[in-house]
Amino acid sequence: MLIRVAVITPEDFAPRITAHAEHFDHMKFSTYIYRNPIECDALVEQIQGCDVLLFAGPLPYFFANKRFTEKRLPSVYIPSDEYTLTLNLGHILLNRSEGLQALSVDTPKRSYLEQAVAEWELDRSKWCVTDYSQIIDGEGTAFDPEQIIHFHRENYRSGRCNFILTSVDYVYEQLKMLEVPCMNMIVPEKSIRETVARAAHFGQLMISENAQIAVGLAAIDQLHEDGEGTKPDAGIMLQQMLLELGKETDASIQQLGLDQFILYGTRGSIEQMTHHFTRMPVMGNMEHLFGVTISMGFGFGMTAKEAEAHARIGLFQARKQSGSSAFLVTHEKEVIGPLSTDNKAFHLKSEDRELLQVAELTGLSIATVSKLSGFIKLRRENRFTATDLSEYLQLSRRSAERILKKMMAHRFVQSVGEEQPYKQGRPRAVYRINF
Template sequence: MNTRIAVIGSTEFIERIESITSEIAEIDFDAYIYQKPTEAGLLIKTLKPCDAVLFSGALPYYFSKKYHEHLPVPSFYLAQDEMSVASSLLSVLYHKKISPHRISIDVSQASIVTNVLADLEIEMDTSYIMDYQEMLKDSFDISLITCYHQKLWKDGFIDLALTSVHSVFDQLQLIGVPAMRMVDPQSSIFKALQDIKAHTDLIKSRSSQIAVCYVISEEANAHELVDGLAHEIQASVQLLEDCHFILYSTRGDIESLMNRNGLNHFFAQLQKKGTIGFGYGSTIMDADRHAKIALGFAEKHSDDKCGYIFTEDKDLLGPFPQHAKQQRLKNDHPELLQVAKQTKLSPANISKIIQFSHSRQSIQFTAAELEDYLQVTRRTTERILKKLSDHGHVTIVGEEMTYSKGRPRAVYELNLPVY
């Protein structure tokens, strides 16, 4: 299955990515374009389901930090390296015929420039190199980079500004300062994309790791409550004895439950004592053994309601619930409210579909999987999918053969801002 990457960057960077997509196997891209790096955070609110997010550089990554830190998928940025600087200096020398000591440069880390200059035995005034990495720790105004180059040029110290920020290049052009964009070498982009794919493949592999869960509850409706928990983590359930249950799931489903505060919701329904132990492992025997260890810690805890997780790395996580968190019961995301208005689906149904997307390790799904999650009839599910499809919010991307006779089942992907 292909890795889908959301790319957030300038028009020039997106065009650079698109120019090499035919040479990149097993990776799909969704482009999100900003005019200035400061707009990157707002674009995160419009992201559709993906496996990872790639920012064009350190600045958009920094400006959107408070947004991408809460994403359920990993975020990366294309880091500048010596290859980028060397390629850019070579381009300046060949095309512009300008000596390095008449150039000003801005980079996220000055050492990558000084390393290249040292290797090439080129002397250059280090005051012409702006390192904005340290500046990112404070409140940073991107116009400072433009002013830095403008002053050096106005005072006659440089003939060209070499910038790694596309919006700075645009501003320098407007005010008449000769400028050039830092080169993003194809090899650097390839390596970054390969690293992202390897990282996301590792996450998917870990998410599919076996998880066993032991639950002890003295509630009169324990079966009903445990069945609800099993539905949340897509688990099968066995009753070992009265009040004692065992569930089989995956690590990814358990972590998704924790991320959306589902375990706290389960504990909130208990009136009597309840303990839970989760175990992860590469085999079902390992996971089972770790779940029993976690349950043992939960039973020894002084609280009536307690849960622990014991991982394959022998890490003990807990006790849960540590903190009471307020659950968000309303949906005021403007884009999703617009989707609800277009499709005439209730905001509650839209929210459930978003939660369904968050609960899955794959961005693709079938109508049967959505039906099972929503706990509605197949006819209702198909009606929901049709309304979404009619407005382009869900697309059919393939077919899946069933194990019995009948037509192949359609495979869907959401086209919604789910984060």
């Protein structure tokens, strides 16, 4: 069982990660090099054929988060935490004659440094410290490498510090070019080893999941009443397309009737067919040629019966859409779809007590409440209009407003302002979710 790990890292750090391959003979590493962590969003898009992503630190992980979430790939990163800072402060204390009197430090989170300082019982009253806590907490100081470079450079030029400790490779490179005395944080070998072990664990889980039973259902729906002879022709073409997909992904296809087909495979084959659940299998231009839509539902399960039941739920969701679409239902009853690069996910069931309470008090279904929770997790900030919500839920604005009204009655949603995108017309209310 070979676990394929994509390592996203600066070039000079890559050997320290890949050296651990000798301790994990069932792992294969492929490296993807970045210079500035902001580049990692585009870098992940290039990655094909891997089971897990391993990032060299929290910064590349943060900037690539949206991409690997879309690909639904398990991901880990080497931390830059209290343990890392404790090691680095000890290194400076032992190896620099100036000691720790006047430092300029950047760290992902200020509390990491506070804990390391407390461990050493140090006086840091003369230190200059900045952080970029947004990447850890989702709020706080945003990451701006140029601002961090400016911070350190000015501290050194003004005499407020005599040495810089940075946690950002790009910042270190730029400061070296400016001939500012600095040190890139040493990453403890223990942190690398533990992260590689976590990647192996997630990779094993991913491979096990890919062996789950999968069932797909494809159905033809007539767009117009005219043209009695169009459906058989559409059925023949759909069958041919599905058979080709089956050959490519090692899945079997059977015809259930004139307008419906069933597909049997594994989760891995469906993942390949849908490009990590980000697009509907190519159906050509059947809608244009035959005046039909193609609805597809995929289901995963521990048994064929469970997988087929989930596929029928997916097909039901797809048929509710206005055009051709596909939905997928996992064995945890998570519904993903319509399958596209910006697909959405919600749960048909939940064990989250808070979400269950919201559903009970508002009278909304747990699926709707789950969608609302997913809606906020996808957004950078918890601010939205009824139009934003209606577009996400694919409901009319009036339906979205009814949902908001029920939520506001129990203070799960509150109005926090207004926006007026156009010079004319009424302003739109801006809302925030409170759960």
